[in-house]
Amino acid sequence: xxxxxxxxxxxxxxxxxxxxxxxxxxxASVPDRGDDFFDQFTDRYDALLAEQExxxxxxxxxxAEDGSVLGRFNxxxxxxxxxxxxxxxxxxxxxxxxATTTVRELCQLAAAxxxxxxxxxxxxxxxxASQKVLTxxxxxxxxxxxxxxxxxxxxxxxxxxxxxxxxxxxRLREGRGxx
Numbered sequence: 001x002x003x004x005x006x007x008x009x010x011x012x013x014x015x016x017x018x019x020x021x022x023x024x025x026x027x028a029s030v031p032d033r034g035d036d037f038f039d040q041f042t043d044r045y046d047a048l049l050a051e052q053e054x055x056x057x058x059x060x061x062x063x064a065e066d067g068s069v070l071g072r073f074n075x076x077x078x079x080x081x082x083x084x085x086x087x088x089x090x091x092x093x094x095x096x097x098x099a100t101t102t103v104r105e106l107c108q109l110a111a112a113x114x115x116x117x118x119x120x121x122x123x124x125x126x127x128x129a130s131q132k133v134l135t136x137x138x139x140x141x142x143x144x145x146x147x148x149x150x151x152x153x154x155x156x157x158x159x160x161x162x163x164x165x166x167x168x169x170x171r172l173r174e175g176r177g178x179x
Contacts, residue, residue, distance in 0.1 A: 002070055002098070004105055007052060007059035011069065012045050015061060018069035018090065025091035029127045031151030058114055062089070062102050071098065073106045075114065083110065085121040087133075094129065103137040111162040118161045124153040134158040 005011070019026075020038065037044065051057045056078060062071035071089035085106070089099045110116040122145040123130040139158035147154050 002062050002064050004060050004073065004102055004109070005063050007048065007061055009049060011061050011063075012042070014063070014067055014069040015045065015072070016041050018061075018072070022088070022091050025094075026088055029129065030088075030124065031153065058083070058110075060106060060109075062098070071102060073102055075106070075110055075116070075119070078114065078116070081115060081117040083114070083116055083119055085119045099129075099133045100136045103133055107137060107160060107162060116162055118159060121158045122149055122155050123158065124150050124155040126153075127155075131156070131158075134160075 007015075016038075019033070019041075023032070026032070048057070048059055052059055056076075058075040058078065060073045060075075061069045062073065064070050069090075070093055071087065073087045074085070075083040076086060077084050085103070087099060087103060087106075089102075093099075107119060110119055119139070120142075121130075121134055121139060123134065135158075137160065139160040141156050142159045143157050145155040145157045149155075
């Protein structure tokens, strides 16, 4: 069964393999990372780990039983108890509910572990799959996203408010989206 894990140095080879294997698939719906991303992967990866250590971001990978990465789920620009959500899932898992389930899990983790109150996510207009994931995970559209934030593409911001109430048994009560 796949497991959501906090990113660490040992994940680097599997993350690179995931990004390379799915590059064309991702580029069909979101701006391509470019050759520099792959040419400078080690330095960029180390910088991500440093940002995570500083508390600026919290990066996660969905790891298969064999150690391969099935998806990336990130909380970036953590500030004032809010963060921006970013995610991507391997092509062979698209349309199977993996992204939605894992985004929901990350929302619970964001509230319980990182004590965040809300998450935002921007998606380009033509990425209907991402919009569907966000909606199913409790996010609601809150306005247009600046094309500069989406590599020149028009898009929409989505938001989900998180609730920090702990129920009996230590379970976290989920939020219901933006109000």
